[in-house]
Amino acid sequence: xxxxxxxxxxxxxxxxxxxxxxxxxxxxxxxxxxxxxxxxxxxxxxxxxxxxxxxxxxxxxxxxxxxxxxxxxxxxxxxxxxxxxxxxxxxxxxxxxxxxxxxxxxxxxxxxxxxxxxxxxxxxxxxxxxxxxxxxxxxxxxxxxxxxxxxxxxxxxxxxxxxxxxxxxxxxxxxxxxxxxxxxxxxxxxxxxxxxxxxxxxxxxxxxxxxxxxxxxxxxxxxxxxxxxxxxxxxxxxxxxxxxxxxxxxxxxxxxxxxxxxxxxxxxxxxxxxxxxxxxxxxxxxxxxxxxxxxxxxxxxxxxxxxxxxxxxxxxxx
Amino acid sequence: xxxxxxxxxxxxxxxxxxxxxxxxxxxxxxxxxxxxxxxxxxxxxxxxxxxxxxxxxxxxxxxxxxxxxxxxxxxxxxxxxxxxxxxxxxxxxxxxxxxxxxxxxxxxxxxxxxxxxxxxxxxxxxxxxxxxxxxxxxxxxxxxxxxxxxxxxxxxxxxxxxxxxxxxxxxxxxxxxxxxxxxxxxxxxxxxxxxxxxxxxxxxxxxxxxxxxxxxxxxxxxxxxxxxxxxxxxxxxxxxxxxxxxxxxxxxxxxxxxxxxxxxxxxxxxxxxxxxxxxxxxxxxxxxxxxxxxxxxxxxxxxxxxxxxxxxxxxxxx
Numbered sequence: 001x002x003x004x005x006x007x008x009x010x011x012x013x014x015x016x017x018x019x020x021x022x023x024x025x026x027x028x029x030x031x032x033x034x035x036x037x038x039x040x041x042x043x044x045x046x047x048x049x050x051x052x053x054x055x056x057x058x059x060x061x062x063x064x065x066x067x068x069x070x071x072x073x074x075x076x077x078x079x080x081x082x083x084x085x086x087x088x089x090x091x092x093x094x095x096x097x098x099x100x101x102x103x104x105x106x107x108x109x110x111x112x113x114x115x116x117x118x119x120x121x122x123x124x125x126x127x128x129x130x131x132x133x134x135x136x137x138x139x140x141x142x143x144x145x146x147x148x149x150x151x152x153x154x155x156x157x158x159x160x161x162x163x164x165x166x167x168x169x170x171x172x173x174x175x176x177x178x179x180x181x182x183x184x185x186x187x188x189x190x191x192x193x194x195x196x197x198x199x200x201x202x203x204x205x206x207x208x209x210x211x212x213x214x215x216x217x218x219x220x221x222x223x224x225x226x227x228x229x230x231x232x233x234x235x236x237x238x239x240x241x242x243x244x245x246x247x248x249x250x251x252x253x254x255x256x257x258x259x260x261x262x263x264x265x266x267x268x269x270x271x272x273x274x275x276x277x278x279x280x281x282x283x284x285x286x287x288x289x290x291x292x293x294x295x296x297x298x299x300x301x302x303x304x305x306x307x308x309x310x311x312x313x314x315x316x317x318x
Numbered sequence: 319x320x321x322x323x324x325x326x327x328x329x330x331x332x333x334x335x336x337x338x339x340x341x342x343x344x345x346x347x348x349x350x351x352x353x354x355x356x357x358x359x360x361x362x363x364x365x366x367x368x369x370x371x372x373x374x375x376x377x378x379x380x381x382x383x384x385x386x387x388x389x390x391x392x393x394x395x396x397x398x399x400x401x402x403x404x405x406x407x408x409x410x411x412x413x414x415x416x417x418x419x420x421x422x423x424x425x426x427x428x429x430x431x432x433x434x435x436x437x438x439x440x441x442x443x444x445x446x447x448x449x450x451x452x453x454x455x456x457x458x459x460x461x462x463x464x465x466x467x468x469x470x471x472x473x474x475x476x477x478x479x480x481x482x483x484x485x486x487x488x489x490x491x492x493x494x495x496x497x498x499x500x501x502x503x504x505x506x507x508x509x510x511x512x513x514x515x516x517x518x519x520x521x522x523x524x525x526x527x528x529x530x531x532x533x534x535x536x537x538x539x540x541x542x543x544x545x546x547x548x549x550x551x552x553x554x555x556x557x558x559x560x561x562x563x564x565x566x567x568x569x570x571x572x573x574x575x576x577x578x579x580x581x582x583x584x585x586x587x588x589x590x591x592x593x594x595x596x597x598x599x600x601x602x603x604x605x606x607x608x609x610x611x612x613x614x615x616x617x618x619x620x621x622x623x624x625x626x627x628x629x630x631x632x633x634x635x636x
C-alpha cells in the first residue's frame with residue numbers, strides 16, 4: 001500500500017479523510033476544543049509556526065520566550081493554556097506561533113497531531129511550518145549538542161513508520177523537508193555557544209530496553225551487546241535517539257505540513273544511560289533548540305537583524 | 319525467547335536486571351526521585367496498592383478520595399505531588415495507596431513502570447497490588463460500563479506484547495492475575511448504580527486509525543470496514559479498547575506484581591467515534607472505577623463493612 005505525500009501547492013493543511021466533510025460537529029476531545037464550541041478560524045487563523053515538545057512546562061516557557069522575542073504586547077507571563085479544560089495536553093499562542101505539548105512516545109504525539117491537524121484545517125491555516133523541539137539521548141556527540149534530523153529511523157535503522165490500520169500494517173515514509181533542514185542549519189550559524197549538526201534520529205517505543213539501557217527494571221543483555229547495537233546505530237548515521245520523530249514525520253508529511261525535528265542531546269549514550277547532569281545544566285540544554293527556532297522564526301518574519309549577533313554573544317557570556 | 323514470570327513467593331518486587339546491583343546511585347529521572355537524593359524506604363516502604371491512570375488530575379482526585387475513604391488525618395486537599403520537580407508524571411500518596419499518572423500510550427506508561435518498579439524495589443515494598451484505573455472506548459456495551467480485563471490483547475486480538483530489545487523482537491505474555499479479577503468482580507456486586515463486567519481489553523498504539531475511527535486527520539477506510547473490524551474484535555471477546563494494557567500486563571507480570579486493569583467505557587464504539595457526552599457525565603463515569611477500587615482496597619484492609627451499602631445507595635441517589 002502506498003500513500004501520496006500531502007503537498008498540493010496551495011499552502012493549506014490537508015486532512016486526508018473523506019468522512020470529515022459530512023460531520024456536523026468535530027470535537028477535538030484531547031484538546032478540549034471543537035467546531036461548535038470554539039471559533040477556530042478566529043482563534044488560530046493567523047498561525048504560521050507550530051512548535052511541539054514533550055513537556056507542558058517547557059512548551060509554556062517557549063511560548064513566553066517567543067512572546068518576548070517577537071515584541072508582542074504585554075509581558076507574556078499571563079499566557080493562558082488554551083487546552084486548560086483538559087490535562088492531556090497544554091497549548092499556548094504567541095502571535096503566529098502555537099506551542100503545544102505532546103507527552104512522551106509515538107501514541108501520545110499521534111493523538112495530538114490528529115487533533116492539531118484538524119484544528120489547523122478547520123481554522124483554514126495556510127503555509128504552516130511545524131517543528132518538534134525536544135530532548136534526546138545523543139550518540140557519539142557531546143551532551144548539549146543540538147541535532148537537526150534529516151531522516152527519522154526506527155529501531156532497525158530503517159526510514160519508515162509502521163501504522164496499524166484496522167488489522168493491516170501500512171508502511172509510511174519518515175522523510176522530512178530537506179530545505180527546512182538547510183534553513184535551520186544556516187540559522188544555527190548565528191549561534192556560537194553550542195554545536196548544531198545534521199544527523200539521523202532513531203525513534204523507539206521504549207526508553208529502557210528499546211534504547212539499550214542497562215538501568216531499567218528489566219534488562220536481559222550485556223554492556224557489550226548494548227555498545228555493539230549503539231555503535232551499529234552510529235555507523236548507520238544515527239546521532240540521537242528519542243521517541244516521537246517517525247510518526248511525527250509520517251503524519252505531517254501526509255498532511256502537507258513542512259516539518260522539522262530539532263532535539264538537544266542530554267547525554268552521550270556511548271558513555272552512559274542515566275541522566276545525571278545538574279538540573280540547571282539540563283534546563284539550559286533544553287533552551288538551546290528554543291533559541292535556534294526563535295532565530296528561524298524571526299528570520300522568516302523579517303524581524304531578525306545583525307544586532308541579534310550581539311544578543312547571541314551576550315547569551316554566550318552570561 | 320521465553321521469559322519466566324516474576325512471582326517468587328516472598329512478596330517482593332522483582333527487578334530482573336543484574337546490572338542494577340552494581341550501580342552506585344539510581345536516578346529515576348522521569349519521577350524526579352533517586353536513591354541518593356531521597357530515602358525511598360521511608361517514603362514508600364508501606365505502599366501496598368499502586369493505582370495508575372492516564373490523567374494527572376484524575377490521579378490526584380483519586381488520592382484525595384482514598385485519603386478520605388481510609389479516614390486518614392487531615393482533609394487530603396493539600397496532598398503534594400511527590401514528582402513536583404518534573405511535569406512528566408504526577409504522584410500522590412494516601413496511606414498505603416500510591417496514585418500515579420502515566421500519560422497516554424504504551425511508551426509513556428512503560429517509562430513510568432520501569433521507574434516505579436525500581437522505586438518499589440529500592441523501597442523494599444512487599445505484597446504490592448497494582449491496578450490501572452482508566453478510560454476506554456466500549457465495544458457493544460453501554461457508556462459508563464466498567465470493564466475488568468481478563469486478558470489484554472493487541473490489534474490482532476492476540477494476548478501478546480511485542481517488546482523491541484536492541485533490534486530483536488521479544489514476545490511477552492499479557493496475562494493478568496485471575497484471582498484478582500474475581501475479587502474485583504465480587505467487589506463490584508456491592509455497587510448497583512453502574513454495570514461491571516469481565517472482558518478482553520484491546521490495546522492499540524493509536525487512537526484514530528488504529529482503533530478504526532472515521533474522525534481523524536487521516537482515514538482510508540469505509541464505515542463498513544470499520545464496523546466489520548470492530549465486530550470481529552467483539553466476537554473475539556474484546557469489550558473495550560484503550561492504549562496501555564498490554565505493556566502494563568507484560569511488565570507487571572515479569573516483575574511479580576499482581577496486576578489488574580479496570581476501565582470505564584466513555585462511549586460504545588459500535589455507535590460512534592466522537593466522545594460527546596457532557597463534561598459532568600464524563601467526570602462521573604471516571605469516578606466509577608475509583609469507587610470500585612476504593613471498595614477493593616477497604617476490603618483488603620478490613621475497613622469495609624455493611625454500613626457502606628447505605629453509602630453506596632446514597633451515591634446512587636445523589
